[in-house]
Amino acid sequence: MTDDNPRPFKKVLIVGAGPSGLLLALLLAKHSIPVKVLESASQLDQQPRAAHYGTPAIPEFIRAGIIDQLRANGLILSTMCWRDPDSHEIIAGFDASKVLSDVDGQDLRTHCYVLQDLDELMLKEVKKYGGEVEFDAEVVGVGQDEDGEVGGRAWVEVKRKGGEVEREEADYVVGCDGANSIVRRSLFGDQFPGFTWDAQIIATNTFYDFEGKFGWHDANFIVHPENFFMAARITKDNMYRITYGETPGLTREEYIARQPMKFQQMLPGHPKPDEYKIVNISPYKMHQRCAPKFRVGRILLAADAAHLCNPWGGLGITGGFVDVGGLFDCLVGIWENKAGEDILELYSEKRIEKWQTVINPISQENFRRVSDKDPRTRFERDEFMQLLKKGETDDVLLKDLLLGFMEVRYDFTQHYKVR
Ligand SMILES: Cc1cc2nc3c(=O)[nH]c(=O)nc-3n(C[C@H](O)[C@H](O)[C@H](O)COP(=O)(O)OP(=O)(O)OC[C@H]3O[C@@H](n4cnc5c(N)ncnc54)[C@H](O)[C@@H]3O)c2cc1C
Known part of the structure; x- marks a missing residue:
């Protein structure tokens, strides 16, 4: 780009070095677009x-250039099923390796790599491509020149450890x-429409040999109104994410005290604490908000x-990564004079539409499925499970069904003026 045809903007500031902030920073830095990430914590979230x-999300890992490292160090999740709470027999399930391991030359199966390791990898890559990431830098305010002003600026107010609040400017600030x-909150105050589930979940990382001892799949969802849980492999050496339902309204200490009783009640083999090893445990509330x-x-x-x-079905950051890929395409369009700023309005419109029509309904159904009041009759009432059953002998149907989730993506480059 010459001085006669200068770049339409100079810098993007990202608030937050979580997975979405780091992936956006990596995509931008790799494209030589100046980017800085401000992170309030002293280290990546643990x-x-x-x-999963x-x-x-897989196409975003491919273009960020990290797919080979992810595939080499993490796991591919191929088999998934829903199980009866008493017999643990499979109600419905699938093996994605039959239909997703080679889609036009790409392996599109779900990838598994714990978030801390993924964040670590992306942080290293951001720095490699010249992106800046500053820790201990808490954003305490956000603002901008009048909406739409040509050449206008946005800014954040940053509080650094032991320092004064300072203003830092950029062309775009991405939350x-x-x-x-x-x-x-700087844009909409407390307005975050949607709801919080009247339910409590506890997420753990636990060593327990579901596959070796019980022949379980990579990801297993046990359907029950109270003792619902997920056991999904997250490392090669048998660490599983066990996420389970609990009584709402107890303290963190009470949840931790009840955990051995819950595991003995729910898990196959009814193990005592000396038969597994918990590495992390954390209670979470669940929300549907946009x-x-x-x-x-x-x-x-x-x-x-x-x-x-x-989080049932892993649509949270999967959808977040798809946002980031779309926003990257919009910013590149502006950077390369192929799109005007109005493409950012389209980003807002289309990503909200995808959340409303794909992520919100599917994730709600995923939680209703695993916490169904009558596990024994769920199959008869569940069209998705019935289609999976048919897919056991019909690869075309199974492929269509699993690739149906790609509907959450949207190609913003179709709106470039020059393609
Ligand atoms: C138990 C559980 C399991 C899940 N499993 C899955 C799964 O398997 N697949 C999936 O797709 N999703 C899953 N999710 C959801 C997923 O974890 C989140 O969607 C994801 O972490 C969101 O990433 P993010 O980058 O948007 O935000 P975050 O991960 O929350 O990162 C935000 C970052 O911003 C920083 N920050 C916050 N405020 C400031 C500030 N003022 N100034 C500077 N920095 C700031 C924070 O310190 C943090 O580092 C799960 C969630 C839970 C709770």
């Missing part, structure tokens, strides 16, 4: 959260700062800052 990234996003807009002028929102869903 809580047990996402571990669904088919729609990737999670569920309690200050960027979202911000009114993902763009106001030069301020944008992505992933959990923009929308929340329950």
